[in-house]
Amino acid sequence: MARILILGGTRNLGHVTALSMLEAGHDVSVLNRGQTPDELPPEVHRLRADRKNDSEMRDAIGPHAFDLILDDTTYTEADARQAVSIFRERTARYVFISSGQVYLIRESASRPFIESDYDGPVMPAPASDSRDYPDWLYGADKRNAEHVFRGAMEHFGFPVTILRLPMVASERDHYGRIQGYVERLMDGGPLLIPGDGPGLPLRHVYVGDVARFVTALAGTHVGIGDAFNISYGSSLTLSAFFELLASATRSEANVIRVERAKLESQGLLPDCSPFSGRWMSELDNSKSMKTFSSIGLEYTSPDVYIPAIVDDYVKRWIPAGMVPAGYAQRAAELEFAKLSA
Numbered sequence: 001m002a003r004i005l006i007l008g009g010t011r012n013l014g015h016v017t018a019l020s021m022l023e024a025g026h027d028v029s030v031l032n033r034g035q036t037p038d039e040l041p042p043e044v045h046r047l048r049a050d051r052k053n054d055s056e057m058r059d060a061i062g063p064h065a066f067d068l069i070l071d072d073t074t075y076t077e078a079d080a081r082q083a084v085s086i087f088r089e090r091t092a093r094y095v096f097i098s099s100g101q102v103y104l105i106r107e108s109a110s111r112p113f114i115e116s117d118y119d120g121p122v123m124p125a126p127a128s129d130s131r132d133y134p135d136w137l138y139g140a141d142k143r144n145a146e147h148v149f150r151g152a153m154e155h156f157g158f159p160v161t162i163l164r165l166p167m168v169a170s171e172r173d174h175y176g177r178i179q180g181y182v183e184r185l186m187d188g189g190p191l192l193i194p195g196d197g198p199g200l201p202l203r204h205v206y207v208g209d210v211a212r213f214v215t216a217l218a219g220t221h222v223g224i225g226d227a228f229n230i231s232y233g234s235s236l237t238l239s240a241f242f243e244l245l246a247s248a249t250r251s252e253a254n255v256i257r258v259e260r261a262k263l264e265s266q267g268l269l270p271d272c273s274p275f276s277g278r279w280m281s282e283l284d285n286s287k288s289m290k291t292f293s294s295i296g297l298e299y300t301s302p303d304v305y306i307p308a309i310v311d312d313y314v315k316r317w318i319p320a321g322m323v324p325a326g327y328a329q330r331a332a333e334l335e336f337a338k339l340s341a
Contacts, residue, residue: 002067080148100281101139162227170207176324195257201235229283271326
C-alpha cells in the first residue's frame with residue numbers, strides 16, 4: 001500500500017485518480033480548501049489548506065510523507081517554488097501536471113509536438129487585452145513552473161515527473177467542453193463553426209487513462225526527472241469528431257461555417273466551438289509509450305470514450321440539471337444563425 005497525496009481532488013483529474021488509487025489499494029489523501037463539496041468516499045483523508053497560504057499548507061501536511069504526490073494545482077513559478085519548499089524530502093515521486101500549451105507558445109514548433117520541441121525561443125506575449133493573452137500566459141506560467149521543478153531535480157534530486165497533457169476528455173470536465181457540443185446536437189440547432197478551413201486536428205486524452213497511468217507510477221521509479229507527453233496517439237478532424245458525437249447522440253450534426261471574425265465580433269467564440277481555436281495542443285506520445293510500456297500505459301480511443309461521456313451526460317448531467325458553462329449563450333447563437341440564414 002502506497003501513501004498518496006493529491007493536491008486538489010474535488011473536480012476532474014484529481015477526483016478520478018483518487019478513485020483509481022483507492023481501487024488499487026492505496027492510502028489516499030486529498031488536499032484542498034474544502035470549499036467545493038467532493039464526491040469521494042469517506043476512506044479518503046481530507047487535508048484542508050489554501051494552496052496560496054504557506055503556513056496553512058505546512059500545518060495541513062504536518063509530519064507526513066508520501067510515496068507519490070499528484071499536483072494538478074500548480075500553475076505558476078511561485079506555486080512550484082512553494083511546492084518544492086514544502087515537499088522536499090517528503091515524497092518518493094512528485095507528479096506535476098503540465099500542459100501542451102508549453103509548446104503552443106514556442107516559435108516555429110511543428111504539430112504534433114514532441115518533447116524536444118519544448119526547447120527554443122518563446123513567442124512574445126500578445127497584448128494583455130487580447131483574446132490570446134490568457135492562453136499565452138497559461139503556457140508561459142506552466143513553463144516557468146517546469147523550470148522550477150527541473151532545477152530542483154538537478155540541484156538536489158527532487159523526484160519530479162512532468163506530464164504534459166492536451167485537452168482532457170472527461171465526464172467531469174468542469175468546463176463542459178465536449179458536453180457543450182453534445183447539448184447543442186441534442187437541441188437540434190446548428191453548430192456554429194469558424195469557416196477558415198477545416199481547423200486544427202484534435203488529439204485529446206481520456207481522463208481515465210491519465211488516472212490509471214498515475215496510479216501505475218506509484219511504487220516505481222521509471223521516468224523520474226523527465227517530461228512526457230501523455231496523449232492519445234492519433235488525431236481527429238473536427239468533422240470526424242462531430243460524426244462520433246452525432247452517432248453517440250443519435251442525431252445529425254448540422255454544421256454552419258461562419259467567418260471567424262463575425263463569430264468573434266458577436267462574442268460567440270470560443271464557447272460555440274471550443275475546439276476551433278489555436279490553443280488546442282496536439283502531442284506525440286511515442287516517448288511515453290516507449291518509456292512506460294513496462295507498467296502498462298494504454299490509451300483509449302475516442303470512439304470508445306466519446307460514447308461514455310455522452311452516456312454520462314444523459315444519465316448524470318441532465319437529471320442533475322447541470323448545464324455546460326458555454327451553453328449559456330445558446331439563445332444568442334440560434335438568433336445569429338437565424339439572422340444569417
